[in-house]
Amino acid sequence: MNSKRRYLESVTPHAPFEIANEGDETISLVVVGRPGIFVRLLHDWAAIVGLAIVFLLVTLALSAPLLAPHDPAAQHLAERLKAPSLTFPLGTDNLGRCLLSRLLFGARLSLGFVGVASLLVLLVGVFVGAVSGYAGGFLDAVIMRVVDLVLAFPLLLLALAITGFVGAGIGSVLVGIVSVWWASYARIVRGLVLSLRERPFIEAARAGGVTPIRIITRHVIPNVIPPIVVLASLEMGSLLLAISGLNFLGLGVQPPTAEWGAMLNDGRPFLRSAPQLMIYPGLAISLAVMGFNLLGDGLRDALDPRLR
Secondary structure, eight states, X not given: OHHHHHHHHHHOTTOXXXXXXXXXXXEEEEEOOOOOHHHHHHTOHHHHHHHHHHHHHHHHHHTHHHHOSSOTTOOOGGGTTOOOOSSSTTOBOTTOOBHHHHHHHHHHHHHHHHHHHHHHHHHHHHHHHHHHHHHOHHHHHHHHHHHHHHHTSOHHHHHHHHHHHHOSSHHHHHHHHHHHHHHHHHHHHHHHHHHHTTSHHHHXXXXXXXXXXXXXXXXXXXXXXXXXXXXXXXXXXXXHHHHHHHHHTTSSSOTXXXXXXXXXXXXXXXXXXXXXXXXXXHHHHHHHHHHHHHHHHHHHHHHXXXXX
C-alpha cells in the first residue's frame, strides 16, 4: 500500500487532489480546489502594486470633474508659469492654465483611448487569428502574409504613417494604432487555434454538424481568451506610449484639449525655464505604464500557475 501511495505522489505532484486515507485495498482521493485567479493575484505583491496604480489613476480620471480646481482650458494670462500655490496646486503652464486640472482631465483621454484601442485591437486580432487558424489552406496563407507584411515594419512608424495619411485627430490615432497592433494578436491566436482545432471536443462538434462559425465563437475563442487577456494587459503600456507619442507629434488631440502626450509637446519649448510642464505629464505616463506592466505580469502568473 505504501508503494501505491508513493507512486501516486510521484506521478501526480500537482494534481488537484490529496490522499485522504488508506485502507487495506484502496486509497481514497479527495478533490482539493485550487486558489482562484483573484486569490493568486493577491498573493503577488507586484500585481497588487500594479492593480493599485491602475485603480488609482482610473479613479482620478473618472473623478476629474469633482477634483479639478479649475477648468482645464481656462486661461489666466496674469498667472503664467506660476509655482505651486493654494490656488494652483501644481502651478500653471505658459497660458496660465492649471496643471493639476489638465493632468486630471488628460488622464480621462489618455486612459480612455488606451482602453478603447485595446478593446478594438483585441476584437480584430482574435477574430482574424481564429478564422485563419481554423480555416487553414489558402485563406490562412493570405491572412498570414498580410500579418507578415504589417509586422515587417516598426509598429509605431507604420501607425505614424497611417495616422498622418488619414489626418490629424484622435480618431485618426485610433485608426493608425488598431491598423497595425492587431497583427501580433492574430499571429498568437492563430498558433493557439492550430493546437486546438484537432482536439477531441472540436472534432466532436464537427461530427455533430456544428457550423464553423459556431465552433469558432463557442469553442475556439473562449479557449484562447485567457492568454490573450494577459497579452492585452501587457500591451496596454505600449499602447499608452504609442498614443501619447502620436499626440506629442500633434497628430492626435488638438489644442486646447488636455492629454498627457499633448501636454508634453506644449511644455517642450519651456524645458529649461519651466521643466515641470514636461515632468508632470511624463511622470503620469511612466506611472501608468509601470502599473499596466506590473498588473500584466501578475495576470500572467495568476492565469498560468506553472510560471509561479
